[in-house]
Amino acid sequence: MILPQIFILGVIAAVGKALNVDYKAEADKAFGELVPSTNQTAINQLVHELREVSINDSRCQACLNRLAVGKRWAHENPGVIPVAWPQWCVEYNAGSPDSCTRNFARTTVDKNAEGSNFVDMLTLIDPHGYDGQLYCQYLEESSCPKPTTPNVSLSHLWPPKQAKHYVAPEPGNETFNVLHISDFHVELDYTVGAESNCSATMCCTPHSQGKGGGGYLYKNHWNSFYKDAHYDKEFTYVKGAYYDVFQNSSISAPAPVFGHYRCDAPEILVNSSINSVVDYAKKNKLNFEFAMFTGDLIDHDEQRWMDFDKSLASEEAGFRDLKSRLGDIPVYSTLGNHDSYPYGEIAQEGYGFSNKYTWNNDLMADMWKDFGWINETTSQFVRTHYTGFAVDTKVGLRIVSLNSNCYYRKNHYAFWNATDPDGFGMWSFLINELVDAEAKGQRVWIMTHIPPIVDGLPLPSKIFYEIIERFSPYTIAGVFFGHTHLDQFNILYAGNNTKTIENVINHAWISQAVTPWFNNNPSWRYYEIDKDTFSVMNAYNYYAKLNETFDNHGNEPHWLYEYSCRDGYGIHWPKTSPLNGTYWHLVSEKIKDSVQYRQLYENYATRFSPYVPDCSQEGKCENDYCTLTSFQVDDYDNCVSRVHS
Structure with missing residues (x-):
């Protein structure tokens, strides 16, 4: 039946809220298995090795060599990798500081970084075989050509x-x-009046940054700025009071209430x-x-x-x-x-x-x-x-x-x-x-x-x-x-x-x-x-x-x-x-x-x-x-x- 039973939003949210502590503790315990190293000598050594294998060979060979170096460290001293690899990444201009941190720093419940997964991968990857070629094609910006796909099947x-x-x-x-x-x-931190024409990360959030200008291009055109707009428990739309977003001179294109094309x-x-x-x-x-x-x-x-x-x-x-x-x-x-x-x-x-x-x-x-x-x-x-x-x-x-x-x-x-x-x-x-x-x-x-x-x-x-x-x-x-x-x-x-x-x-x-x-x-x-x-x-x-x-x-x-x-x-x-x-x-x-x-x-x-x-x-x-x-x-x-x- 399309006509549903009515479930009050707050009740359903409360069910999940009681369970969240257990889910987070479960994840935190798993993420905590990799302990980042504080041994500066070891950190410097890995950065040096990554630098050395990256300077003389082709892009492809350098990428494969780094994987081989990483695999050895993943087995011998894995905690060094999520500290040293982001440092090398920034020094080598392999990415922005944000992307280097996200790709190689240690994962925690407070930081959406993938370094722990990278270390896991290094422990089992075949650096100079199909694994390494595939990685360097897809995760290292086509450093290596796409390898020939294995002729295997599951028809048996x-x-x-x-x-x-x-x-x-x-x-x-x-x-x-x-x-x-x-x-x-769903963009849970979507903010009416925030910058929709931002220069980095997701737009329409409290941390979105743009070119400034006080919305002068939109002041006489856009008018859908209602910070408190919502649907109540009966699914009725409540618009609330108008919010004057144009007082903020740092916002060039303020986010309207129902979304923007550059935002989630x-x-x-x-x-x-x-x-x-x-x-x-x-x-x-x-x-x-x-x-x-x-x-x-x-x-x-x-x-x-x-x-x-x-x-x-x-x-x-x-x-x-x-x-x-x-x-x-x-x-x-x-x-x-x-x-x-x-x-x-x-x-x-x-x-x-x-x-x-x-x-x-x-x-x-x-x-x-x-x-x-x-x-x-x-x-x-x-x-x-x-x-x-x-x-x-x-x-x-x-x-x-x-x-x-x-x-x-x-x-x-x-x-x-x-x-x-x-x-x-x-x-x-x-x-x-x-x-x-x-x-x-x-x-x-x-x-x-x-x-x-x-x-x-x-x-x-x-x-x-x-x-x-x-x-x-x-x-x-x-x-x-x-x-x-x-x-x-x-x-x-x-x-x-x-x-x-x-x-x-x-x-x-x-x-x-x-x-x-x-x-x-x-x-x-x-x-x-x-x-x-x-x-x-x-x-x-x-x-x-x-x-x-x-x-x-x-x-x-x-x-x-x-x-x-x-x-x-x-x-x-x-x-x-x-x-x-x-x-x-x-x-x-x-x-x-x-x-x-x-x-x-x-x-x-x-x-x-x-x-x-x-x-x-x-x-x-x-x-x-x-x-x-x-x-x-x-x-x-x-x-x-x-x-x-």
């Missing part, structure tokens, strides 16, 4: 594909609806988006069977201003807001690359480092069970299996949620033993679920956060592709991502990624974001789903023109119907056929061949943002076709190389 884990598995089941005559919402990136979402925008879902459903007598949230609750301010408490509070706020407004509707979720502390990390089991992230598993297991989204059995699975979980929904669909940090390019733990096709065990988990579902004739949706070609590593993207190829189209009915903040899709092709209609395997939906960062309008969508096959028959997209809230005297955004995916591209397509990979192939061909259609795609991708690219300009939109028709990292890179050759 599944049975042969039978003839019936090559045919998708035919849709029936009845449908139901599913909400898809993604990428809140204030919680009031998150609430407005969820309210718009419920209001639309009431008005149109629409029910949602369940909802999907494809990750990223925490904002992008990880460079200097993120700590454990803020990370945890952001995760709680996002899920609490969903529960408060959606009530009894189950929300099946996955975590994004930002939904971790420190940022982007997750460790494999079996190496002694996974205890640093069990607090997040515990938090999700507790919240999702308390909110009634998963049962006790699934809660225990979430608590103990960090790579994902599966749910059999009431309608018979199986949903498999995966943690895409396992293949994320900025996860340090993904860079050791990187030739292993399943170092995290995530793919064998997924395969087992698919084999079981196939044997039962059950259809499956896969949901995760990061599309492989966007911030994924090459080998995991290859394995993911092979799994989808094997279990499509008979078993896999849908694949869903977030992360890019854009309304996009990915098509998978057989035949060495030869992009013909005959080679279409499947496709993935990439959902738009609620956060406007960076230069997008906030948005959400829902799917019309066939009851028999769980195929997507249509997708309806809604958005708000954020710039219209800058000068509307603090009133709520107007959430508007944007387009339906079946009608939006003018494709002649049978009404009884789902919007499958073949349909999206036809769309992609139009985008490839027509500047007009590329512009239409970009308009939809950004939700008609004022900053949408102009595809008629040379060099604009030229990678769109590759983005939409590639699933593996190597295929995407090859496609882009051909475009620019």
